[in-house]
Amino acid sequence: MIEMRLQQIKINDTGDRQYIALAEVGGMRALTIVIGYSEVQAIDRFVKSQRPPRPLTHDLVANLIEASGCHVERVEVTELRAGTFYALVRLIRPDGSIAEVDARPSDAVAVATALQVPIFVAEDVLEEAASVE
Numbered sequence: 681m682i683e684m685r686l687q688q689i690k691i692n693d694t695g696d697r698q699y700i701a702l703a704e705v706g707g708m709r710a711l712t713i714v715i716g717y718s719e720v721q722a723i724d725r726f727v728k729s730q731r732p733p734r735p736l737t738h739d740l741v742a743n744l745i746e747a748s749g750c751h752v753e754r755v756e757v758t759e760l761r762a763g764t765f766y767a768l769v770r771l772i773r774p775d776g777s778i779a780e781v782d783a784r785p786s787d788a789v790a791v792a793t794a795l796q797v798p799i800f801v802a803e804d805v806l807e808e809a810a811s812v813e
Contacts, residue, residue, distance in 0.1 A: 681756060681800035682773040684711065686793060689724050691717075700789060702757075702799060709810040711757070711801055713765055717785035723786075726793040743783050745795070749774035755788035757801040 687703035687710060698720035715723075717797045722738040735743060750771045759766040767788040771779040776813060780798075783791070792799050 682803055682806055683696045684729065684757075684799045686723070686799065687791065689720060689727065691720050691778050695761060700786075701753075702789075702801065704806070704810075704813070706782075710813050711733050711806060713757075713785050713789075717790075719784075719786035719790050722790045723793050726790065734794070738787070738794055741787075741791055742759050742794040745771065745791075750779070751798045752791060752795050753778075754798045754800055755783070755792040755803055757785050757788070757799070759802065760805045764810075765805070 682706040684702035685705055686700060688701040690699040692698060696717065698715050698717055700713050700720065700723060702713070702716055704710065722736065730750050732739070732749045750773050753770045753772050755767060755769050757765055765785045767783045767785040769781045769783050770793055771781060773779060789799060
C-alpha cells in the first residue's frame with residue numbers, strides 16, 4: 681500500500697461528474713477518481729473545516745465510529761475492477777482488534793478527510809490507473 685494525500689477537488693456544478701485527485705506521498709504518481717456530488721461536497725466541506733448546523737451523512741458516519749469507541753486507522757483504495765474502484769475503511773475496535781469495512785472510495789476518502797486519517801492505495805491500482813506528475 682502506498683500512502684496518498686488529497687491533492688485536488690474538482691466540483692462541477694453543471695454536471696454529474698465530480699473528481700478528486702490523490703497524490704503519492706514522496707512520489708510522482710496521482711490517481712483521479714470520479715465521485716458523486718454529495719461526496720465531493722462533503723470532502724470539500726471537511727477540507728475547509730466547515731461544519732453544518734446539523735450532521736450530514738459523512739458527519740454521522742464519523743460520529744457513529746467515534747461513539748462506538750472505535751477509531752479509523754486508515755482508508756485504502758484496494759482494487760480497480762472493470763473501471764470501478766473499491767475501498768475499505770480500516771477500524772481499530774476498543775479491544776484492539778481490526779475490522780475492515782467495505783466502502784466506495786468516495787465515502788472512504790470523505791471519512792478519512794473528516795477524521796484526518798491517512799489514505800492508502802494498492803500498488804497494482806496505481807500501476808493500472810495512476811498518472812505521473
